[in-house]
Amino acid sequence: MKATIYDVAKEAGVSIATVSNAINGKGKISKKRREEIFKIMERLQYQPSVIASALTGKKTFTLGLLIPDISNPFFAEIARAIEDEAHQSGYSVIICSTDNKDERVERYIALLESKSVDGIIIGTGIDNMDILSQLQSRSVPLAMIAREASSLAVDTVVADDFVGGVLAAEHLVSLGHKRLAVLSENLKVSSSRERIRGFRQGLADVGVSFDDNSIVICEYKVEEGKRGALELLQRGGERPTAIFCCNDLLAIGAIQAAKEAGVRVPEDLSIVGFDDTILATVTDPPLTTVAQPMEHMGKLVFKLILGHLQNKDSIRQRIVLRPELTIRQSTSHVAGEA
């Protein structure tokens, strides 16, 4: 592990503030002590650039993280990655679960500003984008994760939802599926729209047709996925042989619906999810799903906001990470084609 300011302080038997003062030539610290600390920094190969430059300002070394719900595994895994990366640089992270409600977003932002956090990472849905532009006008450093705010100049890390949809389509087509359906969150959510757009494109590229009536919209909940999938399975006419679900929770609901309807997964129905949280590994069958690189996304968004803190004039970036398909056991060849 890379040496941190904590290691230097521990080795020198001083506080991290003293190490910081030594680096910045501030505070009451003897020349001898300072040189000792520098020797330890050298020996431990400690790179002080980040901490040193930050400590010279009146920073609080604290960031706010606004997400819909820390008890949602997707956001818990993102939060863990941000926390780890932040801790390496001496930052800590205040968790703010918004339930995607603007009222809660506004309250949390007021709280974070009253604590003079150095910046805010935003992974929550916000209806009223004015909230963010007001934050920017007050010069609060921002970064977005897993959410877009294209109207704002703000550092952003997202997975390529469009490509994720394409990957799901290609996988299902390669298994011979031609009667396809989609379970999606509300289409107000830009990531869902992109996933479906990619899915359509993947089908169109190989000449497989797709009917808009095969999209069922659900809330972001297992029970809703179950309801939506039952609707698809119980319609008259030919049943779909595969369902692409825009997140893992909906896919879990679809597996439950298939069980209830006496439809075997994957023999009679293939199911693909999106996210690849811990949930995807515990379902039966384990879920084939489009994996978002959650750990990488979390680490990157911290690096972006840190860059912003170090240089206000840095050019804003939008980093789009490529998802990968994780094939488990919820997908198989269309019956008769195995």
Added chain:
Amino acid sequence: MKATIYDVAKEAGVSIATVSNAINGKGKISKKRREEIFKIMERLQYQPSVIASALTGKKTFTLGLLIPDISNPFFAEIARAIEDEAHQSGYSVIICSTDNKDERVERYIALLESKSVDGIIIGTGIDNMDILSQLQSRSVPLAMIAREASSLAVDTVVADDFVGGVLAAEHLVSLGHKRLAVLSENLKVSSSRERIRGFRQGLADVGVSFDDNSIVICEYKVEEGKRGALELLQRGGERPTAIFCCNDLLAIGAIQAAKEAGVRVPEDLSIVGFDDTILATVTDPPLTTVAQPMEHMGKLVFKLILGHLQNKDSIRQRIVLRPELTIRQSTSHVAGEA
């Protein structure tokens, strides 16, 4: 929802600091403005006691929360409850994932102290208890959740692990099970020891014998639970008809092992878990498990530490919450007794 200082500030069109100053008779604020704020407080039925008393000191309104891993659903659900309760009182929570490593615990504590947090809630395992006694000697307010430190005078909220074990035993015995086994975490963990002690007691109370060889120890991981359960299922002699698993992850592993070994759950093997996180609802079959009241535990531990912050001389409490058995579909009558 109860009115908070934010509501008063918003209604009055002032900052929360101004509301606080009005309450405490501090700062530059006209008599007229102060009276207006008091009227709004009255109208909104805002009870300022908590915030007001806290704001008079040099508080940071920030707490640290040390847990093994925010991406573990049990701790994510606890963290969400603490966050919600804290937010109601104007506090925010810094998340610290320790991986149960003392080195990380010490680093995080140094970081939290450098930020002058008002208190630290501890839900992580710590090998070297001196870390906590040193914290106490520096007068940092502490509270424990889901962990015990009986050598220290510290506010504590735990579920009654012993009773949880009894409930699991009673349930299985009522279904006719007599050949029972246990999958447990390392017995260094006090909660695991208590769960097993309760399970034994529940069996002894009704004269069902239990052999120590039927306990398999695993790490806290799904794969480990699977390995342990396979060991139990592949032993010579009579196979157990039921396994009590000391947490949901191990129970998920046991379900996977049964599937691999061609043993049907629950027809041939009943499985009981412990915790009742979101994972218990997505397994197949859904998991019968001892439910810890996670939300209630999180809310209570915040109230305890807040009480401590308001009155340093308050008597320390250890609150033990009764768990409940949530019966789903992973348990059934012994074959032939249905």
